[in-house]
Amino acid sequence: MGKAFRLPPLLVSYGYLALSMSLVGTYIALTKPLAVIFPLFLLAWMRFGVGGIAMLRWLRRPSSEPLLSRTTHGLIFLESFLGNFLFTVCMIAGVRLTSAVTAGVILSFIPAAVAIMSRLFLKEEVSARVWGAVACGVIGIGLLSVGPSEHVGTGPVLAESAGSQVWVGYLLLLVAVFCEASYAVIGKKLTAVMSPRRISAVVNLWSLVLTTPVGLYAALHFDFSVVTSGTWVLVVFYGLAASVWTVWLWMTGLQGVPASRAGVFMVMMPLSAALVGVVVLGETLGKTEFMAFGLALAGLLLATLPMHRKPAA
DSSP, rough: OOOOOOOHHHHHHHHHHHHHHHEEEEEEEEHHHHHHHOOHHHHHHHHHHHHHHHHHGSSOOTTTSOOOOHHHHHHHHHIIIIIIIIIIHHHHHHHHHHHHHHHHHTTTHHHHHHHHHHHHHSSOOHHHHHHHHHHHHHHHHGGGSSTTTTTOOSSSHHOOTTHHHHHHHHHHHHHHHHHHHHHHHHHHTTTTSOHHHHHHHHHHHHHHHHHHHHHHHHHHHHGGGGHHHHHHHHHHHHHHIIIHHHHHHHHHHHTTOOOHHHHHHHHHHHHHHHHHHTTTOOOOOHHHHHHHHHHHHHHHHHHSSSSOOOOOO
């Protein structure tokens, strides 16, 4: 019997990171129709509620895991407040005022933000190849902003959000960029002392606590009879994808990859958001956008392909 084929651990970590960010981009785009139906804080509260139910078993501390220090507790709170709570609020509000493709344009700056924050806070050495990959992603997805469609979606919310409100949407998405970058950097520290499953569960629990007061208030003033069964299915998918699957995949991938290199995979987020916006939500995608996809994927290859070193003399 021959040996079973196994992928290299680094390649497996890359797969986890790419799948995580692809799912993030998918649910970001799909929150657009949900944000039209539900109030912002009610939607966020339901997301964390669905995730909390799904991850109840992950909350228990395994015997192999040490007791958490005060510093770790502080990092968990920051991870939840910045990477979950604030990112979710800013992202939902930003997409509601703009479009899924526009969100992709602005979220393309996340890899650059991660690389900078990794250098500042984790003291990681960021190689020239990683900086080149970041540049490819930023330039590639940034091309979306000069496309002929101008990435303005349709619908009642967008029709009312012209002018200054659109710029408020841009600003909210920019805040979401730095929230997500901090999520990657803090998550790298947490993976050294906690398992990916427990990080996912504890961070989500904190987010549920933070959103419960405003979410409960919004629920008491919302007419749930207008929600269709298909919308509820989308809510459950959003909760599981955003709070369970993507967090676990990202934390698992981070265990074997530096945060600065992992940040490059965040280019999959705007790519998938733009793709879902086109395929599912009917937004436009032209030649310029296809060029953006090509540059972004070239950046991924630049950062992840192994380097050939010359043998020592």
